[in-house]
Amino acid sequence: MHALKKNRPLRRIVLASAATVSGMVMLLTLKPHTSPVLATTGTKSPTVSSSSAASGGSGTAGGGSKKSVTKTVTGDTVQTRWGPVQVRVTIKSGKLTEVAAVSYPQDNPRDQEINSYALPQLRREALAAQSAQIDTVSGATYTSDGYRQSLQSALDSAGL
Amino acid sequence: MADAVAEPAEAPAALRHAEEVMGTVFSFDVRGGEPGAVRQALGTAVAGLHRADALFSTYREDSEVSRLARGGLTVAQVAPEVAEVLDMAAEAERVSDGWFSPRYRGSVDPTGIVKGWAAERAARLLAAVDGVCGVSVNGGGDVQMLGAPEPQRPWRVGIADPLRPGGLAAVISAAGAEELSVATSGTAERGAHIVDPRTGRPAVTDLVSVTVVGPRLTWVDCWATAAFAMGSRAGLAWLESLPDIEALLITAGDEVRCTGGLAARLG
Numbered sequence: 001m002h003a004l005k006k007n008r009p010l011r012r013i014v015l016a017s018a019a020t021v022s023g024m025v026m027l028l029t030l031k032p033h034t035s036p037v038l039a040t041t042g043t044k045s046p047t048v049s050s051s052s053a054a055s056g057g058s059g060t061a062g063g064g065s066k067k068s069v070t071k072t073v074t075g076d077t078v079q080t081r082w083g084p085v086q087v088r089v090t091i092k093s094g095k096l097t098e099v100a101a102v103s104y105p106q107d108n109p110r111d112q113e114i115n116s117y118a119l120p121q122l123r124r125e126a127l128a129a130q131s132a133q134i135d136t137v138s139g140a141t142y143t144s145d146g147y148r149q150s151l152q153s154a155l156d157s158a159g160l
Numbered sequence: 161m162a163d164a165v166a167e168p169a170e171a172p173a174a175l176r177h178a179e180e181v182m183g184t185v186f187s188f189d190v191r192g193g194e195p196g197a198v199r200q201a202l203g204t205a206v207a208g209l210h211r212a213d214a215l216f217s218t219y220r221e222d223s224e225v226s227r228l229a230r231g232g233l234t235v236a237q238v239a240p241e242v243a244e245v246l247d248m249a250a251e252a253e254r255v256s257d258g259w260f261s262p263r264y265r266g267s268v269d270p271t272g273i274v275k276g277w278a279a280e281r282a283a284r285l286l287a288a289v290d291g292v293c294g295v296s297v298n299g300g301g302d303v304q305m306l307g308a309p310e311p312q313r314p315w316r317v318g319i320a321d322p323l324r325p326g327g328l329a330a331v332i333s334a335a336g337a338e339e340l341s342v343a344t345s346g347t348a349e350r351g352a353h354i355v356d357p358r359t360g361r362p363a364v365t366d367l368v369s370v371t372v373v374g375p376r377l378t379w380v381d382c383w384a385t386a387a388f389a390m391g392s393r394a395g396l397a398w399l400e401s402l403p404d405i406e407a408l409l410i411t412a413g414d415e416v417r418c419t420g421g422l423a424a425r426l427g
Contacts, residue, residue, distance in 0.1 A: 139320025140346035141300040147185040156178045
């Protein structure tokens with residue numbers, strides 16, 4: 001009984017972290033502005049799911065020059081193993097300034113519990129990666145499968 | 161032209177590509193140059209990676225390295241690239257006092273050096289294209305950077321935090337360096353896979369990750385592997401003794417230890 005209780009928070013954190021990573025990849029694969037497209041010279045280029053998911057863009061021009069444009073992009077709804085997720089990002093002067101989940105699984109108390117942790121975390125990590133203005137990531141060598149969940153794959157497909 | 165997007169102001173055009181090879185993914189980011197010429201060089205660089213995989217893979221029975229290990233080939237018969245890499249691996253073993261080893265269970269196995277060497281070679285090939293001002297090649301988490309992405313902006317590399325997935329432990333800037341590489345060895349992605357050459361078993365270490373920074377990825381990658389097996393105390397002291405090398409080590413207890421000159425590279 002006691003052991004079971006102790007076990008639950010850990011499970012939650014594991015699930016939430018997994019949700020965060022996939023959410024982050026999904027989020028950064030939105031292609032809101034002039035991001036370069038992956039070249040296709042290779043035969044087995046990995047593609048990150050929903051890389052062409054940017055479905056709508058309501059541009060609100062904040063000035064004449066391209067640099068001061070604020071743009072809001074809502075991605076397509078993506079099916080995750082936890083349910084459908086849809087994300088909206090705001091880009092100001094080419095920088096990610098806000099990340100919000102438009103729809104996400106909230107059918108049961110466990111979903112809600114995970115969301116309360118994962119969604120703020122997702123937002124924080126996406127904004128942190130953006131503000132760090134990194135071009136690439138060094139870390140322990142990932143496998144081809146590991147790559148698909150990596151921050152590097154998000155950077156590659158978002159062309160940040 | 162679809163791949164080369166002219167960004168606002170004077171930013172050079174960027175060509176990005178991700179290639180699955182050697183059991184991982186290589187990410188390319190090339191700035192400047194005439195798009196057709198850059199694309200052609202990228203094709204050559206990618207073909208070079210697949211050729212290296214065919215020559216060096218210990219997972220392929222017909223690779224030169226597998227045949228060498230079985231005794232079906234002699235060192236005198238191997239391709240020039242294989243001879244070059246074996247020479248460099250022997251040097252890495254000397255410099256690291258045996259902590260980097262080009263053998264596994266007694267057989268020749270230069271796996272620990274091939275990926276870094278291949279990524280560095282690919283980066284140099286792309287940098288040689290007319291008009292290219294910056295190249296970044298990331299071979300599964302180990303990066304070779306040459307030049308800069310934009311005239312006033314250096315390459316910046318996030319160091320993955322092994323204890324906080326998705327987070328960064330630090331950011332390294334290549335400001336002022338014409339060439340810089342960053343390699344990380346650790347257990348975050350594939351568990352305890354680094355072998356202690358002295359025991360032949362997974363290295364017993366207090367480290368979860370070692371990141372090494374220096375000019376050439378071929379060496380930096382070997383030093384990260386060797387220092388990881390040494391552990392934090394001996395590893396840090398050894399890295400500190402190497403010229404032009406800086407490092408950041410993270411222990412299982414979440415302690416961060418750095419070489420004296422690393423601060424100058426933090427962005």
